[in-house]
Amino acid sequence: MGAHIEAAGWREWHPGETHSIETAFYAEFNSSGPGAHTAERDAHTKHLTAEEATRYQTKKYLSGSDGWDPTAAR
Numbered sequence: 001m002g003a004h005i006e007a008a009g010w011r012e013w014h015p016g017e018t019h020s021i022e023t024a025f026y027a028e029f030n031s032s033g034p035g036a037h038t039a040e041r042d043a044h045t046k047h048l049t050a051e052e053a054t055r056y057q058t059k060k061y062l063s064g065s066d067g068w069d070p071t072a073a074r
Contacts, residue, residue, distance in 0.1 A: 001034070008040065026044055027045065
C-alpha cells in the first residue's frame with residue numbers, strides 16, 4: 001500500500017451523517033508497504049487469516065454455478 005493510505009483505512013464519507021461503516025464488512029490480508037499501518041486501522045476492520053482469505057480469491061469469489069473461470073486467459 002502506498003504512503004498516501006490513511007492509517008485508519010476506512011472512514012465514513014460524511015461522519016455524523018452516515019453510519020455505513022457499522023454495517024459494512026471491511027477486511028484486509030497481508031497488507032504491506034508504507035501505508036500498511038494495520039495496527040492503526042479502524043476497529044471495524046477485520047484482519048483475515050490465511051484460511052479466511054482463501055474465500056476471497058478471484059476464482060472462488062467471482063465464479064458462479066455456470067462454471068466461469070475469471071482467471072482463465074482468453
